[in-house]
Amino acid sequence: IVLTACSPSTGSDGASANGGDDNPYGLITPGQIRVASVGDLKPYSFTDAKGEFTGFDVELFTDVAERMGYDDVVFTGQDFAAVLPAVANGQFDVGVAAIGITDERMQTVDFSDGYLAGYLTVLTKPDSGIEDATGLVGKRLGVVQGTLQEAYAVKNFPDAALVRYPDNNAGVAGINTGNVDAHFLDYESAKSYAEQYGLEGVIDVPSFDAPAGFAVAKGKDKFTVALNDALHAAMEDGTWKELYQKWFPGSPMPDQYLPSSEQGQDS
Ligand SMILES: NC(=O)CC[C@H](NC[C@@]1(O)OC[C@@H](O)[C@@H](O)[C@@H]1O)C(=O)O
Numbered sequence: 001i002v003l004t005a006c007s008p009s010t011g012s013d014g015a016s017a018n019g020g021d022d023n024p025y026g027l028i029t030p031g032q033i034r035v036a037s038v039g040d041l042k043p044y045s046f047t048d049a050k051g052e053f054t055g056f057d058v059e060l061f062t063d064v065a066e067r068m069g070y071d072d073v074v075f076t077g078q079d080f081a082a083v084l085p086a087v088a089n090g091q092f093d094v095g096v097a098a099i100g101i102t103d104e105r106m107q108t109v110d111f112s113d114g115y116l117a118g119y120l121t122v123l124t125k126p127d128s129g130i131e132d133a134t135g136l137v138g139k140r141l142g143v144v145q146g147t148l149q150e151a152y153a154v155k156n157f158p159d160a161a162l163v164r165y166p167d168n169n170a171g172v173a174g175i176n177t178g179n180v181d182a183h184f185l186d187y188e189s190a191k192s193y194a195e196q197y198g199l200e201g202v203i204d205v206p207s208f209d210a211p212a213g214f215a216v217a218k219g220k221d222k223f224t225v226a227l228n229d230a231l232h233a234a235m236e237d238g239t240w241k242e243l244y245q246k247w248f249p250g251s252p253m254p255d256q257y258l259p260s261s262e263q264g265q266d267s
Pocket residue numbers: 038041080097098099100101116117118119120144146147148149186187207208209210211212213
């Protein structure tokens with residue numbers, strides 16, 4: 001289907017949304033970038049008290065979009081498992097939600113270059129007795145459907161009873177209400193929920209082989225290339241570093257995303 005949108009800049013004749021000159025990236029609505037995200041992954045991507053989307057991934061993407069000439073960026077929250085299908089079927093132009101790049105996911109969508117590499121963390125109550133993988137035997141472990149945590153737990157925590165939740169709010173509520181003994185999510189979110197609810201992260205699994213990337217529907221190569229150019233510009237001029245230090249203060253900082261002049265030093 002060729003979507004024909006009439007955008008103000010081209011008057012009534014509009015332009016085909018699959019790459020006409022006023023819509024070079026084939027956006028759903030010329031001049032606007034529609035982003036599929038999640039609302040409960042603080043501090044990567046979440047809605048604040050005013051219901052506005054914010055966080056590291058949100059501010060980095062917004063900066064990247066601005067560098068491409070787009071300041072009309074609309075974020076919509078949904079369950080994580082819905083993000084990649086919605087991007088693949090053209091409901092959104094891009095997915096931004098700490099989405100780890102994997103070969104399996106690349107069957108469904110394309111990705112920008114990676115922009116964040118970190119850990120998956122098991123969050124639990126301080127007195128749960130869970131200290132490592134053996135502590136999960138016979139325990140109920142929450143995971144968000146469709147995440148790397150789900151895939152990792154199926155493979156590596158075979159003796160844990162997995163409880164699949166639509167989102168992290170449900171998983172963390174599960175710990176607090178006793179429905180699960182622990183919940184498995186991204187490191188910085190675990191830290192945020194731990195502070196909020198007096199919980200603690202007890203197992204950190206490195207996920208450096210699946211850095212987060214922006215997810216784009218297959219075949220949108222011009223868009224993906226433009227995203228990468230803007231992303232690398234944001235890394236090279238120190239914007240990435242500034243946002244990392246703002247949203248992940250105190251966390252070890254991978255150096256592959258720093259300005260090239262600062263690479264290779266201990267950071
Ligand atoms: N929105 C979510 O809940 C994402 C959960 C999970 N994130 C993993 C990840 O992309 O998080 C950011 C970085 O730490 C990456 O190294 C990691 O693979 C995933 O991609 O499945």
